[in-house]
Structure formats: C-alpha cells, structure tokens
Amino acid sequence: MTKDTLAVPPLKDSAAPDTIEKETQPATEKTKAAPKKTIKVLYVVSRRAEGFRRAGFAFGSERTRLVVDDLTAEQVKQLIEEPMLVVTEVTEEI
Numbered sequence: 001m002t003k004d005t006l007a008v009p010p011l012k013d014s015a016a017p018d019t020i021e022k023e024t025q026p027a028t029e030k031t032k033a034a035p036k037k038t039i040k041v042l043y044v045v046s047r048r049a050e051g052f053r054r055a056g057f058a059f060g061s062e063r064t065r066l067v068v069d070d071l072t073a074e075q076v077k078q079l080i081e082e083p084m085l086v087v088t089e090v091t092e093e094i
Contacts (some may be wrong), residue, residue, distance in 0.1 A: 041065055042079060045062070046060055047083075054084060
C-alpha cells in the first residue's frame with residue numbers, strides 16, 4: 001500500500017444485525033400464545049359388533065368423539081350408565 005492510498009474498511013451488512021436482533025428478542029404480549037382452553041370429551045364405542053344407539057347417537061366399533069359441553073346432562077348420564085357402551089372420559093386442550 002502506498003502513502004496516497006487510503007485503507008477503506010469493508011462495508012457492513014446493515015440488514016444482518018437487525019435481523020439477528022429481531023430473532024433473539026423475547027416475545028411481547030402481542031406475540032405470546034393465548035392460554036389453551038380445556039374441554040371434557042367422551043370417547044364412545046359399542047360393545048355390540050352391529051352397533052348400538054343411545055342418547056340420540058349411533059355407535060359402532062369405531063370410537064366416536066363427543067364434546068361434553070355439546071350434550072345435555074341427561075345424555076351424558078345415559079351414555080355413561082349404558083352397559084352396552086364403553087365410555088372413556090378425557091380432558092383435551094384446544
């Protein structure tokens with residue numbers, strides 16, 4: 001390098017620091033996931049191969065998913081107390 005030549009530093013990539021900074025910033029209130037809601041669900045299967053009807057629904061060998069909030073208290077009672085049905089009650093996050 002001669003005396004008349006100036007050393008020019010390399011150009012900075014101005015987009016890179018902002019991109020990295022944005023990716024590493026903590027989530028704000030707007031970007032945080034909403035709390036999950038839980039619901040009670042009944043999975044119902046008939047003990048009879050040919051199927052079985054109860055509480056206004058038809059059940060077969062494939063499990064049927066019913067959301068408890070969509071049923072009346074009487075329907076839930078009928079399904080749970082019915083010996084021809086296998087009823088499993090679970091809580092799911094949605």
